[in-house]
Amino acid sequence: MTEKSSPPSNGSSNNLVKHMFGSAFKLSLFMFVCIILLLGVYYFTAPKIAHEHREAMLKTFNKVLPPSLYNNIPLEDTLIITDDKQRALLGSKEPVTIYRARLDNQPAGVIFQLVATNGYSSHITLLMGVLPNGTVSGVRVLNHRETPGLGDKIEEQKDDWILSFTGRSLQVSTANNQLIASDPRWAVKKDGGEFDQFTGATITPRAVVAAVKKALLFVHQRGDTLYE
Numbered sequence: 001m002t003e004k005s006s007p008p009s010n011g012s013s014n015n016l017v018k019h020m021f022g023s024a025f026k027l028s029l030f031m032f033v034c035i036i037l038l039l040g041v042y043y044f045t046a047p048k049i050a051h052e053h054r055e056a057m058l059k060t061f062n063k064v065l066p067p068s069l070y071n072n073i074p075l076e077d078t079l080i081i082t083d084d085k086q087r088a089l090l091g092s093k094e095p096v097t098i099y100r101a102r103l104d105n106q107p108a109g110v111i112f113q114l115v116a117t118n119g120y121s122s123h124i125t126l127l128m129g130v131l132p133n134g135t136v137s138g139v140r141v142l143n144h145r146e147t148p149g150l151g152d153k154i155e156e157q158k159d160d161w162i163l164s165f166t167g168r169s170l171q172v173s174t175a176n177n178q179l180i181a182s183d184p185r186w187a188v189k190k191d192g193g194e195f196d197q198f199t200g201a202t203i204t205p206r207a208v209v210a211a212v213k214k215a216l217l218f219v220h221q222r223g224d225t226l227y228e
Helices: 010-064 084-089 163-167 203-227
Strands: 078-081 096-103 108-116 124-132 136-141
Touching: 010 124, 010 136, 084 203, 096 203, 108 203, 124 203, 136 163, 136 203, 163 203
Parallel strands: none
Antiparallel strands: 078 096, 096 108, 108 124, 124 136
């Protein structure tokens, strides 16, 4: 004769419920403690991280605009470019921040990012400094995916080619003092310009030269309003 199992008593059910609630409470307490610890770590490390990021940006700025030329803090003197046509000259689909350098409150130069959108492998992000007279004070590569050993010569660590932009500007007509937008010098030598190309890699330097030239057109179009 088969024995019938008796239903769990109320005592057993209550113990099960207590156990479930106890486990949930312990898990919630553990998560709460973890959140408090994470917030504490963030609270104490965030200022240091922000300071290091700030110093890193200023160090990079100084590569494209000598610090001896300005005495303000460009990170605190900015202009946001939102106009579609102007952003297009900088190769960006997003608003672009212009960092303004001043010497004793007088314009000393601007620093900004631009993008060469037609690199060999992908977009090439650059940082550029331009003096008030439209002369390039420096260009550096921030990010790229160009072919190692060929296109990566745009990096300062690999080659000094990127330094060839320093001191250059767009040509101005001596007849009417107007900018010559088609300035043929701004091309690689293979295309009749003045910039060297890399052996086995012409697309990369061609893209960078074109991007820097467009950025100079942007600076010329904005003129003194960049410092207002």
